[in-house]
Amino acid sequence: MSLAPLASGRGNPSADCIADSAGGLTFDLVDCGPSGSNPDSWDAALVLRRRGGETAADEVRLPLVHAGDGRLRAVLPSTMALPEGRWDAFAATAGGEGEEQRLVPGVLDLRSLVDRRPDPDRPSVVARIPYATKHGNLSVRGWARAPHAEAGEIRLADGVVTVQGRLYGVVAGADAVAEARCRRDPALAVTVPVSVEGGALALGYDRHFAFTLAYKELAEAWEAGEDPWDLWLRPGAESGSVRIARILDDVPDKKEIFTYPVQRVCSAAQAGPYYTVDNDLSVLVAPVTG
Template structure:
Protein backbone atom coordinates (compact mmCIF):
# COMPACT_ATOMS: atom_id res chain seq x y z
CA UNK A 1 0.00 0.00 0.00
CA UNK A 2 1.19 3.55 -0.68
CA UNK A 3 0.76 6.65 1.51
CA UNK A 4 -2.81 7.24 0.29
CA UNK A 5 -3.88 3.71 1.17
CA UNK A 6 -4.09 2.59 -2.46
CA UNK A 7 -2.52 -0.62 -3.70
CA UNK A 8 1.01 -0.06 -4.97
CA UNK A 9 1.40 -0.66 -8.72
CA UNK A 10 2.78 -4.00 -9.86
CA UNK A 11 6.36 -3.69 -11.05
CA UNK A 12 8.14 -5.54 -13.84
CA UNK A 13 11.89 -6.13 -14.08
CA UNK A 14 13.31 -6.24 -17.62
CA UNK A 15 16.31 -8.15 -18.94
CA UNK A 16 17.56 -7.39 -22.45
CA UNK A 17 19.54 -9.72 -24.71
CA UNK A 18 21.98 -8.74 -27.44
CA UNK A 19 19.64 -9.91 -30.22
CA UNK A 20 17.01 -7.34 -29.27
CA UNK A 21 14.74 -9.51 -27.13
CA UNK A 22 13.35 -8.67 -23.69
CA UNK A 23 12.26 -10.83 -20.76
CA UNK A 24 9.85 -9.43 -18.16
CA UNK A 25 9.71 -10.66 -14.55
CA UNK A 26 6.97 -9.78 -12.06
CA UNK A 27 7.59 -10.71 -8.43
CA UNK A 28 5.10 -8.51 -6.51
CA UNK A 29 1.97 -9.52 -8.41
CA UNK A 30 -1.42 -9.71 -6.70
CA UNK A 31 -4.12 -11.96 -8.09
CA UNK A 32 -7.13 -9.85 -9.18
CA UNK A 33 -9.46 -12.72 -8.28
CA UNK A 34 -9.32 -15.89 -6.18
CA UNK A 35 -7.32 -18.80 -7.45
CA UNK A 36 -4.11 -20.68 -6.96
CA UNK A 37 -0.68 -19.81 -8.25
CA UNK A 38 -0.70 -22.83 -10.55
CA UNK A 39 -3.81 -21.86 -12.53
CA UNK A 40 -2.59 -18.37 -13.40
CA UNK A 41 -3.56 -17.49 -16.98
CA UNK A 42 -2.44 -13.97 -17.59
CA UNK A 43 -0.79 -11.96 -20.32
CA UNK A 44 1.63 -9.11 -20.68
CA UNK A 45 -0.07 -6.64 -23.01
CA UNK A 46 1.84 -4.09 -25.09
CA UNK A 47 -0.28 -1.27 -26.53
CA UNK A 48 1.27 1.07 -29.10
CA UNK A 49 0.65 4.69 -28.28
CA UNK A 50 -1.46 6.60 -30.80
CA UNK A 51 -2.46 3.49 -32.78
CA UNK A 52 -5.91 2.64 -31.36
CA UNK A 53 -7.99 0.90 -34.01
CA UNK A 54 -5.09 -0.09 -36.25
CA UNK A 55 -4.28 -3.72 -36.95
CA UNK A 56 -0.93 -3.64 -35.15
CA UNK A 57 -1.81 -1.65 -32.03
CA UNK A 58 -1.56 -4.50 -29.50
CA UNK A 59 0.74 -7.43 -28.75
CA UNK A 60 -0.16 -10.00 -26.09
CA UNK A 61 2.59 -12.17 -24.59
CA UNK A 62 1.85 -15.27 -22.48
CA UNK A 63 2.61 -14.55 -18.82
CA UNK A 64 3.14 -17.56 -16.60
CA UNK A 65 4.79 -18.66 -13.36
CA UNK A 66 8.39 -19.84 -13.20
CA UNK A 67 10.13 -21.86 -10.52
CA UNK A 68 11.28 -18.97 -8.31
CA UNK A 69 7.75 -17.70 -7.66
CA UNK A 70 7.78 -14.95 -10.26
CA UNK A 71 5.74 -14.47 -13.40
CA UNK A 72 7.60 -14.26 -16.68
CA UNK A 73 6.86 -13.14 -20.24
CA UNK A 74 9.27 -13.10 -23.19
CA UNK A 75 9.40 -10.72 -26.14
CA UNK A 76 11.81 -12.38 -28.60
CA UNK A 77 13.60 -10.30 -31.22
CA UNK A 78 11.75 -12.37 -33.85
CA UNK A 79 8.41 -10.82 -32.84
CA UNK A 80 7.86 -7.95 -35.28
CA UNK A 81 7.14 -5.01 -32.99
CA UNK A 82 6.47 -1.92 -35.16
CA UNK A 83 8.35 1.28 -34.39
CA UNK A 84 6.88 3.48 -31.71
CA UNK A 85 6.26 3.76 -27.99
CA UNK A 86 4.52 0.81 -26.35
CA UNK A 87 2.84 1.01 -22.94
CA UNK A 88 3.21 -2.16 -20.87
CA UNK A 89 0.19 -3.70 -19.10
CA UNK A 90 -0.72 -6.89 -17.27
CA UNK A 91 -4.05 -8.64 -17.81
CA UNK A 92 -5.77 -11.62 -16.25
CA UNK A 93 -8.49 -13.48 -18.14
CA UNK A 94 -11.06 -11.06 -19.55
CA UNK A 95 -10.15 -8.23 -17.16
CA UNK A 96 -9.06 -4.88 -18.53
CA UNK A 97 -5.26 -4.58 -18.82
CA UNK A 98 -3.66 -2.38 -16.14
CA UNK A 99 -0.39 -0.49 -16.35
CA UNK A 100 2.83 -1.85 -14.92
CA UNK A 101 5.46 0.22 -13.13
CA UNK A 102 9.16 -0.14 -13.95
CA UNK A 103 11.29 -2.33 -11.71
CA UNK A 104 14.97 -3.13 -12.22
CA UNK A 105 16.35 -3.14 -15.76
CA UNK A 106 19.35 -5.20 -16.83
CA UNK A 107 20.31 -3.58 -20.13
CA UNK A 108 24.03 -4.37 -20.11
CA UNK A 109 23.78 -6.33 -23.37
CA UNK A 110 22.54 -3.20 -25.18
CA UNK A 111 25.62 -1.11 -24.41
CA UNK A 112 27.82 -0.83 -27.53
CA UNK A 113 25.68 -3.47 -29.21
CA UNK A 114 27.16 -4.90 -32.42
CA UNK A 115 24.51 -6.78 -34.42
CA UNK A 116 25.74 -9.72 -36.45
CA UNK A 117 25.64 -9.92 -40.25
CA UNK A 118 22.10 -10.29 -41.54
CA UNK A 119 19.63 -8.65 -43.91
CA UNK A 120 16.63 -9.15 -41.62
CA UNK A 121 15.19 -6.06 -39.88
CA UNK A 122 17.14 -4.89 -36.87
CA UNK A 123 15.00 -5.03 -33.70
CA UNK A 124 15.71 -2.57 -30.89
CA UNK A 125 13.54 -2.34 -27.74
CA UNK A 126 14.50 -0.18 -24.77
CA UNK A 127 12.33 -0.13 -21.61
CA UNK A 128 11.98 3.16 -19.77
CA UNK A 129 9.93 4.94 -17.10
CA UNK A 130 7.42 7.53 -18.31
CA UNK A 131 7.01 10.88 -16.57
CA UNK A 132 3.99 9.37 -14.78
CA UNK A 133 6.03 6.46 -13.41
CA UNK A 134 4.73 3.77 -15.77
CA UNK A 135 6.67 1.18 -17.77
CA UNK A 136 6.91 1.69 -21.53
CA UNK A 137 9.11 0.48 -24.39
CA UNK A 138 10.68 2.41 -27.23
CA UNK A 139 10.85 0.17 -30.28
CA UNK A 140 12.72 0.48 -33.58
CA UNK A 141 12.69 -1.94 -36.53
CA UNK A 142 15.01 -0.99 -39.37
CA UNK A 143 16.71 -2.55 -42.38
CA UNK A 144 19.07 -1.17 -43.52
CA UNK A 145 20.21 0.87 -40.54
CA UNK A 146 22.93 3.55 -40.41
CA UNK A 147 24.16 3.85 -36.82
CA UNK A 148 25.71 7.22 -36.01
CA UNK A 149 28.77 6.96 -33.82
CA UNK A 150 31.28 9.67 -32.96
CA UNK A 151 30.34 13.20 -34.04
CA UNK A 152 33.05 15.88 -33.99
CA UNK A 153 32.51 19.60 -34.54
CA UNK A 154 35.51 21.20 -36.20
CA UNK A 155 36.11 24.41 -38.18
CA UNK A 156 32.48 25.08 -39.06
CA UNK A 157 31.63 21.48 -39.95
CA UNK A 158 30.50 18.21 -38.42
CA UNK A 159 32.46 15.01 -38.96
CA UNK A 160 30.40 11.84 -38.62
CA UNK A 161 31.66 8.30 -38.12
CA UNK A 162 29.11 5.49 -38.32
CA UNK A 163 28.37 1.91 -39.32
CA UNK A 164 25.93 0.44 -41.82
CA UNK A 165 23.93 -2.61 -40.73
CA UNK A 166 21.50 -5.05 -42.31
CA UNK A 167 22.64 -4.99 -45.92
CA UNK A 168 24.09 -7.96 -47.80
CA UNK A 169 27.33 -6.24 -48.82
CA UNK A 170 27.96 -3.02 -46.84
CA UNK A 171 31.19 -2.16 -48.68
CA UNK A 172 29.46 -2.36 -52.05
CA UNK A 173 26.44 -0.38 -50.77
CA UNK A 174 28.73 2.38 -49.48
CA UNK A 175 30.91 2.55 -52.60
CA UNK A 176 30.18 6.00 -54.07
CA UNK A 177 27.57 6.80 -51.39
CA UNK A 178 26.84 10.32 -50.18
CA UNK A 179 25.50 11.90 -47.02
CA UNK A 180 22.26 13.64 -47.94
CA UNK A 181 20.88 16.56 -45.93
CA UNK A 182 17.28 17.42 -46.86
CA UNK A 183 15.46 20.46 -45.51
CA UNK A 184 12.26 19.50 -43.71
CA UNK A 185 10.56 22.84 -44.53
CA UNK A 186 11.40 22.68 -48.24
CA UNK A 187 12.01 19.15 -49.47
CA UNK A 188 13.52 20.43 -52.72
CA UNK A 189 16.49 21.86 -50.81
CA UNK A 190 19.05 19.05 -50.69
CA UNK A 191 22.77 19.08 -49.99
CA UNK A 192 25.14 16.13 -50.41
CA UNK A 193 28.74 15.41 -49.40
CA UNK A 194 30.82 12.33 -50.29
CA UNK A 195 31.21 9.37 -47.95
CA UNK A 196 34.37 7.34 -47.50
CA UNK A 197 34.09 3.78 -46.24
CA UNK A 198 36.10 0.94 -44.76
CA UNK A 199 33.99 -2.19 -44.89
CA UNK A 200 30.73 -1.37 -43.11
CA UNK A 201 32.11 1.77 -41.46
CA UNK A 202 31.56 5.16 -43.06
CA UNK A 203 33.02 8.64 -42.59
CA UNK A 204 31.84 12.01 -43.88
CA UNK A 205 32.17 15.72 -43.15
CA UNK A 206 29.29 18.17 -43.61
CA UNK A 207 30.26 21.88 -43.79
CA UNK A 208 27.62 23.95 -42.02
CA UNK A 209 27.96 26.67 -44.68
CA UNK A 210 26.26 24.23 -47.07
CA UNK A 211 23.11 24.41 -44.94
CA UNK A 212 23.25 28.11 -44.06
CA UNK A 213 24.14 29.51 -47.49
CA UNK A 214 20.53 30.14 -48.54
CA UNK A 215 19.02 30.52 -45.08
CA UNK A 216 16.12 33.03 -45.16
CA UNK A 217 15.75 33.78 -41.45
CA UNK A 218 13.22 31.02 -40.61
CA UNK A 219 14.17 27.97 -38.57
CA UNK A 220 15.27 25.08 -40.75
CA UNK A 221 15.74 21.43 -39.81
CA UNK A 222 17.89 19.27 -42.08
CA UNK A 223 17.43 15.49 -41.82
CA UNK A 224 20.48 13.35 -42.55
CA UNK A 225 20.48 10.17 -44.64
CA UNK A 226 22.94 7.93 -46.43
CA UNK A 227 22.21 7.54 -50.13
CA UNK A 228 23.81 4.72 -52.12
CA UNK A 229 25.17 5.21 -55.62
CA UNK A 230 22.73 2.44 -56.60
CA UNK A 231 19.55 4.36 -57.42
CA UNK A 232 17.43 1.30 -56.59
CA UNK A 233 18.48 1.44 -52.94
CA UNK A 234 16.32 3.68 -50.71
CA UNK A 235 18.10 6.30 -48.59
CA UNK A 236 18.85 5.28 -44.99
CA UNK A 237 18.19 7.62 -42.07
CA UNK A 238 21.13 8.25 -39.72
CA UNK A 239 20.18 7.39 -36.15
CA UNK A 240 21.67 6.27 -32.86
CA UNK A 241 19.70 3.39 -31.38
CA UNK A 242 22.22 0.67 -30.51
CA UNK A 243 22.60 1.37 -26.80
CA UNK A 244 20.47 1.58 -23.65
CA UNK A 245 19.35 5.25 -23.91
CA UNK A 246 15.74 5.51 -25.18
CA UNK A 247 15.73 9.30 -25.66
CA UNK A 248 18.94 10.87 -26.92
CA UNK A 249 17.64 14.42 -27.45
CA UNK A 250 18.44 15.71 -23.94
CA UNK A 251 21.37 13.35 -23.28
CA UNK A 252 23.59 13.66 -26.36
CA UNK A 253 23.84 17.41 -26.89
CA UNK A 254 26.23 19.36 -29.07
CA UNK A 255 27.30 23.00 -28.99
CA UNK A 256 26.11 25.47 -31.61
CA UNK A 257 28.34 26.91 -34.31
CA UNK A 258 27.68 30.54 -35.26
CA UNK A 259 28.21 31.62 -38.85
CA UNK A 260 27.62 34.70 -40.93
CA UNK A 261 25.10 33.95 -43.68
CA UNK A 262 23.82 36.28 -46.43
CA UNK A 263 20.65 36.89 -44.39
CA UNK A 264 22.60 37.61 -41.19
CA UNK A 265 24.12 35.76 -38.20
CA UNK A 266 22.98 32.15 -37.97
CA UNK A 267 23.37 29.35 -35.43
CA UNK A 268 23.82 25.72 -36.54
CA UNK A 269 23.59 22.73 -34.21
CA UNK A 270 23.30 18.95 -34.75
CA UNK A 271 20.84 17.12 -32.50
CA UNK A 272 18.92 13.88 -32.07
CA UNK A 273 15.16 13.94 -32.65
CA UNK A 274 12.50 12.25 -30.47
CA UNK A 275 13.06 9.15 -32.62
CA UNK A 276 16.86 9.30 -32.06
CA UNK A 277 17.41 10.24 -35.71
CA UNK A 278 20.25 12.67 -36.45
CA UNK A 279 19.32 16.13 -37.78
CA UNK A 280 20.78 19.63 -37.92
CA UNK A 281 18.96 22.78 -36.82
CA UNK A 282 19.67 26.14 -38.51
CA UNK A 283 18.19 29.25 -36.86
CA UNK A 284 18.80 32.80 -35.69
CA UNK A 285 20.97 33.19 -32.59
CA UNK A 286 18.98 33.49 -29.36
Protein backbone atom coordinates in the same frame (compact mmCIF):
# COMPACT_ATOMS: atom_id res chain seq x y z
CA MET B 1 21.42 -1.82 -14.79
CA SER B 2 18.74 0.71 -13.82
CA LEU B 3 17.32 0.70 -10.31
CA ALA B 4 13.59 0.72 -9.70
CA PRO B 5 12.06 4.21 -9.43
CA LEU B 6 10.37 5.48 -6.30
CA ALA B 7 6.96 3.95 -5.66
CA SER B 8 4.14 5.82 -7.38
CA GLY B 9 1.74 5.21 -4.51
CA ARG B 10 -0.96 3.79 -6.78
CA GLY B 11 -0.32 0.14 -5.95
CA ASN B 12 0.32 -0.79 -9.56
CA PRO B 13 2.23 -4.03 -10.14
CA SER B 14 5.88 -3.72 -11.13
CA ALA B 15 7.87 -5.63 -13.71
CA ASP B 16 11.59 -6.29 -13.84
CA CYS B 17 12.89 -6.44 -17.37
CA ILE B 18 16.01 -7.99 -18.94
CA ALA B 19 16.98 -6.94 -22.45
CA ASP B 20 19.10 -9.25 -24.60
CA SER B 21 21.54 -8.28 -27.34
CA ALA B 22 19.31 -9.68 -30.10
CA GLY B 23 16.40 -7.37 -29.28
CA GLY B 24 14.36 -9.69 -27.04
CA LEU B 25 12.85 -8.70 -23.69
CA THR B 26 11.96 -10.81 -20.62
CA PHE B 27 9.48 -9.37 -18.11
CA ASP B 28 9.12 -10.72 -14.55
CA LEU B 29 6.14 -9.66 -12.43
CA VAL B 30 5.41 -10.43 -8.81
CA ASP B 31 2.42 -12.80 -8.91
CA CYS B 32 -0.55 -10.41 -8.90
CA GLY B 33 -3.22 -12.92 -9.90
CA PRO B 34 -5.94 -14.15 -7.53
CA SER B 35 -5.18 -17.16 -5.35
CA GLY B 36 -5.59 -20.45 -7.20
CA SER B 37 -5.79 -18.79 -10.62
CA ASN B 38 -4.01 -20.30 -13.59
CA PRO B 39 -1.86 -17.68 -15.28
CA ASP B 40 -0.64 -20.22 -17.86
CA SER B 41 -3.26 -19.03 -20.32
CA TRP B 42 -4.00 -16.04 -22.51
CA ASP B 43 -6.31 -14.81 -19.73
CA ALA B 44 -3.16 -13.70 -17.89
CA ALA B 45 -1.02 -11.57 -20.15
CA LEU B 46 1.41 -8.74 -20.36
CA VAL B 47 -0.08 -6.34 -22.87
CA LEU B 48 2.01 -3.94 -24.94
CA ARG B 49 -0.03 -1.21 -26.62
CA ARG B 50 1.49 1.24 -29.09
CA ARG B 51 0.86 4.83 -28.12
CA GLY B 52 -1.51 6.46 -30.59
CA GLY B 53 -2.27 3.16 -32.33
CA GLU B 54 -5.79 2.22 -33.38
CA THR B 55 -5.44 -1.14 -35.17
CA ALA B 56 -5.01 -4.76 -34.08
CA ALA B 57 -1.32 -4.53 -35.01
CA ASP B 58 -0.88 -1.89 -32.30
CA GLU B 59 -1.44 -4.39 -29.47
CA VAL B 60 0.72 -7.36 -28.49
CA ARG B 61 -0.37 -9.85 -25.81
CA LEU B 62 2.35 -11.97 -24.21
CA PRO B 63 1.20 -14.89 -22.03
CA LEU B 64 2.25 -14.79 -18.38
CA VAL B 65 3.48 -18.11 -16.96
CA HIS B 66 4.78 -19.18 -13.54
CA ALA B 67 8.53 -18.60 -13.19
CA GLY B 68 8.97 -19.63 -9.54
CA ASP B 69 9.37 -17.52 -6.41
CA GLY B 70 5.86 -16.15 -6.86
CA ARG B 71 6.73 -14.48 -10.13
CA LEU B 72 5.00 -14.42 -13.51
CA ARG B 73 7.08 -14.19 -16.69
CA ALA B 74 6.37 -12.92 -20.19
CA VAL B 75 8.83 -13.02 -23.08
CA LEU B 76 8.97 -10.82 -26.17
CA PRO B 77 11.25 -12.66 -28.62
CA SER B 78 13.47 -10.65 -30.95
CA THR B 79 11.78 -12.47 -33.85
CA MET B 80 8.30 -11.18 -32.95
CA ALA B 81 7.31 -8.16 -35.03
CA LEU B 82 6.94 -4.91 -33.11
CA PRO B 83 6.42 -1.83 -35.28
CA GLU B 84 8.40 1.28 -34.41
CA GLY B 85 7.00 3.43 -31.65
CA ARG B 86 6.43 3.70 -27.91
CA TRP B 87 4.64 0.76 -26.35
CA ASP B 88 2.95 1.13 -22.96
CA ALA B 89 2.93 -1.97 -20.73
CA PHE B 90 -0.10 -3.35 -18.86
CA ALA B 91 -0.87 -6.48 -16.83
CA ALA B 92 -4.09 -8.35 -17.57
CA THR B 93 -4.41 -11.03 -14.88
CA ALA B 94 -6.53 -14.17 -14.89
CA GLY B 95 -9.89 -13.70 -13.23
CA GLY B 96 -9.69 -9.95 -13.58
CA GLU B 97 -12.64 -9.85 -16.02
CA GLY B 98 -10.53 -8.03 -18.57
CA GLU B 99 -9.30 -5.37 -16.18
CA GLU B 100 -5.80 -4.11 -16.95
CA GLN B 101 -3.31 -2.38 -14.70
CA ARG B 102 -0.57 -0.08 -15.91
CA LEU B 103 2.83 -1.54 -15.03
CA VAL B 104 5.58 0.39 -13.30
CA PRO B 105 9.25 -0.50 -13.86
CA GLY B 106 11.17 -2.60 -11.41
CA VAL B 107 14.84 -3.35 -12.13
CA LEU B 108 15.72 -2.75 -15.79
CA ASP B 109 18.77 -4.78 -16.81
CA LEU B 110 20.03 -3.14 -20.01
CA ARG B 111 23.69 -4.18 -19.81
CA SER B 112 23.55 -6.25 -22.99
CA LEU B 113 22.42 -3.20 -24.97
CA VAL B 114 25.58 -1.18 -24.32
CA ASP B 115 27.68 -0.97 -27.52
CA ARG B 116 25.56 -3.51 -29.36
CA ARG B 117 27.04 -4.89 -32.57
CA PRO B 118 24.41 -6.97 -34.39
CA ASP B 119 25.36 -9.16 -37.34
CA PRO B 120 25.98 -6.62 -40.13
CA ASP B 121 24.71 -9.07 -42.76
CA ARG B 122 21.22 -9.31 -41.28
CA PRO B 123 18.72 -7.47 -43.51
CA SER B 124 17.14 -5.63 -40.56
CA VAL B 125 18.04 -4.32 -37.11
CA VAL B 126 15.68 -4.61 -34.15
CA ALA B 127 16.15 -2.41 -31.07
CA ARG B 128 13.92 -2.34 -27.98
CA ILE B 129 14.63 -0.35 -24.84
CA PRO B 130 12.38 -0.56 -21.76
CA TYR B 131 12.24 2.67 -19.78
CA ALA B 132 10.36 4.64 -17.14
CA THR B 133 8.10 7.37 -18.50
CA LYS B 134 7.95 10.82 -16.92
CA HIS B 135 4.90 9.58 -14.99
CA GLY B 136 6.79 6.58 -13.61
CA ASN B 137 5.18 3.94 -15.83
CA LEU B 138 6.84 1.15 -17.82
CA SER B 139 7.07 1.54 -21.58
CA VAL B 140 9.20 0.12 -24.39
CA ARG B 141 10.75 2.17 -27.18
CA GLY B 142 11.08 0.04 -30.27
CA TRP B 143 12.76 0.42 -33.65
CA ALA B 144 12.86 -1.82 -36.73
CA ARG B 145 15.19 -0.62 -39.47
CA ALA B 146 15.95 -2.39 -42.75
CA PRO B 147 18.65 -1.50 -43.59
CA HIS B 148 20.16 0.69 -40.87
CA ALA B 149 22.87 3.36 -40.61
CA GLU B 150 24.07 3.60 -36.99
CA ALA B 151 25.63 6.94 -36.03
CA GLY B 152 28.82 6.69 -34.01
CA GLU B 153 31.34 9.38 -33.17
CA ILE B 154 30.41 12.95 -34.06
CA ARG B 155 33.24 15.45 -34.40
CA LEU B 156 32.87 19.21 -34.57
CA ALA B 157 35.36 21.55 -36.19
CA ASP B 158 35.26 25.10 -37.51
CA GLY B 159 32.02 25.31 -39.46
CA VAL B 160 31.68 21.57 -40.11
CA VAL B 161 30.42 18.37 -38.54
CA THR B 162 31.95 14.95 -39.24
CA VAL B 163 29.79 11.86 -38.69
CA GLN B 164 31.19 8.36 -38.41
CA GLY B 165 29.07 5.24 -38.28
CA ARG B 166 28.37 1.69 -39.36
CA LEU B 167 25.95 0.17 -41.85
CA TYR B 168 23.78 -2.88 -41.26
CA GLY B 169 22.10 -4.87 -43.99
CA VAL B 170 23.80 -2.94 -46.77
CA VAL B 171 27.32 -1.96 -47.86
CA ALA B 172 28.62 1.44 -48.92
CA GLY B 173 30.05 1.55 -52.42
CA ALA B 174 32.64 3.91 -53.83
CA ASP B 175 29.82 6.23 -54.97
CA ALA B 176 28.13 6.42 -51.55
CA VAL B 177 26.91 9.87 -50.47
CA ALA B 178 25.34 11.47 -47.43
CA GLU B 179 22.28 13.66 -47.89
CA ALA B 180 21.06 16.53 -45.73
CA ARG B 181 17.38 17.10 -46.52
CA CYS B 182 15.57 20.27 -45.51
CA ARG B 183 12.45 19.36 -43.57
CA ARG B 184 10.79 22.65 -44.49
CA ASP B 185 11.26 22.07 -48.22
CA PRO B 186 12.05 18.46 -49.26
CA ALA B 187 13.23 19.74 -52.63
CA LEU B 188 16.23 21.30 -50.87
CA ALA B 189 19.07 18.84 -50.31
CA VAL B 190 22.83 18.98 -49.85
CA THR B 191 24.92 15.97 -50.88
CA VAL B 192 28.46 15.18 -49.72
CA PRO B 193 30.72 12.19 -50.48
CA VAL B 194 31.07 9.31 -48.03
CA SER B 195 34.39 7.64 -47.26
CA VAL B 196 34.64 3.98 -46.32
CA GLU B 197 37.24 2.35 -44.10
CA GLY B 198 38.57 -1.10 -43.28
CA GLY B 199 39.96 -4.18 -44.94
CA ALA B 200 37.26 -4.29 -47.61
CA LEU B 201 38.21 -0.84 -48.93
CA ALA B 202 40.10 -2.38 -51.85
CA LEU B 203 36.84 -4.01 -52.95
CA GLY B 204 35.11 -0.63 -53.05
CA TYR B 205 32.83 -1.08 -50.06
CA ASP B 206 32.78 -1.56 -46.30
CA ARG B 207 30.42 -1.40 -43.33
CA HIS B 208 32.01 1.73 -41.84
CA PHE B 209 31.28 5.19 -43.17
CA ALA B 210 32.27 8.79 -42.53
CA PHE B 211 31.39 12.13 -44.05
CA THR B 212 31.87 15.83 -43.36
CA LEU B 213 29.11 18.39 -43.80
CA ALA B 214 29.71 22.16 -43.94
CA TYR B 215 27.07 24.22 -42.16
CA LYS B 216 27.38 27.10 -44.63
CA GLU B 217 25.84 24.95 -47.38
CA LEU B 218 22.73 24.53 -45.25
CA ALA B 219 22.66 28.17 -44.19
CA GLU B 220 22.51 29.32 -47.82
CA ALA B 221 18.89 28.18 -47.93
CA TRP B 222 18.02 29.53 -44.47
CA GLU B 223 15.28 32.14 -44.38
CA ALA B 224 14.37 32.59 -40.73
CA GLY B 225 13.38 30.63 -37.66
CA GLU B 226 14.40 27.04 -36.98
CA ASP B 227 15.35 25.00 -40.03
CA PRO B 228 16.00 21.27 -39.36
CA TRP B 229 17.91 19.18 -41.91
CA ASP B 230 17.59 15.40 -41.67
CA LEU B 231 20.65 13.25 -42.41
CA TRP B 232 20.47 10.25 -44.74
CA LEU B 233 23.02 7.93 -46.33
CA ARG B 234 22.74 6.60 -49.87
CA PRO B 235 25.03 3.54 -50.13
CA GLY B 236 25.19 3.65 -53.93
CA ALA B 237 23.86 5.41 -57.01
CA GLU B 238 21.15 2.80 -57.48
CA SER B 239 20.35 2.38 -53.76
CA GLY B 240 17.62 3.84 -51.64
CA SER B 241 18.53 6.22 -48.83
CA VAL B 242 18.92 5.08 -45.22
CA ARG B 243 18.06 7.37 -42.30
CA ILE B 244 21.04 7.89 -39.98
CA ALA B 245 20.14 7.20 -36.34
CA ARG B 246 21.59 5.97 -33.07
CA ILE B 247 19.53 3.13 -31.60
CA LEU B 248 22.05 0.43 -30.66
CA ASP B 249 22.59 1.30 -27.00
CA ASP B 250 20.60 1.63 -23.76
CA VAL B 251 19.43 5.26 -24.07
CA PRO B 252 15.79 5.47 -25.27
CA ASP B 253 15.65 9.26 -25.63
CA LYS B 254 18.85 10.95 -26.77
CA LYS B 255 17.56 14.41 -27.61
CA GLU B 256 18.14 15.86 -24.15
CA ILE B 257 21.15 13.68 -23.26
CA PHE B 258 23.39 13.71 -26.34
CA THR B 259 23.77 17.43 -26.90
CA TYR B 260 26.34 19.22 -29.06
CA PRO B 261 27.61 22.81 -29.22
CA VAL B 262 26.28 25.08 -31.94
CA GLN B 263 28.49 27.23 -34.15
CA ARG B 264 27.77 30.58 -35.72
CA VAL B 265 27.43 30.23 -39.48
CA CYS B 266 26.85 33.88 -40.32
CA SER B 267 25.91 37.02 -38.45
CA ALA B 268 22.33 35.88 -37.92
CA ALA B 269 22.39 32.06 -37.98
CA GLN B 270 23.95 29.22 -36.01
CA ALA B 271 23.95 25.46 -36.61
CA GLY B 272 24.63 22.20 -34.82
CA PRO B 273 23.75 18.48 -34.84
CA TYR B 274 21.08 16.96 -32.63
CA TYR B 275 19.04 13.79 -32.18
CA THR B 276 15.31 13.91 -32.82
CA VAL B 277 12.63 12.38 -30.59
CA ASP B 278 13.07 9.18 -32.65
CA ASN B 279 16.88 9.17 -32.13
CA ASP B 280 17.44 10.09 -35.77
CA LEU B 281 20.36 12.44 -36.50
CA SER B 282 19.67 15.92 -37.85
CA VAL B 283 21.26 19.38 -38.05
CA LEU B 284 19.40 22.49 -36.92
CA VAL B 285 20.01 25.91 -38.47
CA ALA B 286 18.46 28.59 -36.28
CA PRO B 287 18.76 32.26 -35.31
CA VAL B 288 21.76 33.18 -33.17
CA THR B 289 20.88 33.21 -29.47
CA GLY B 290 22.65 34.90 -26.59
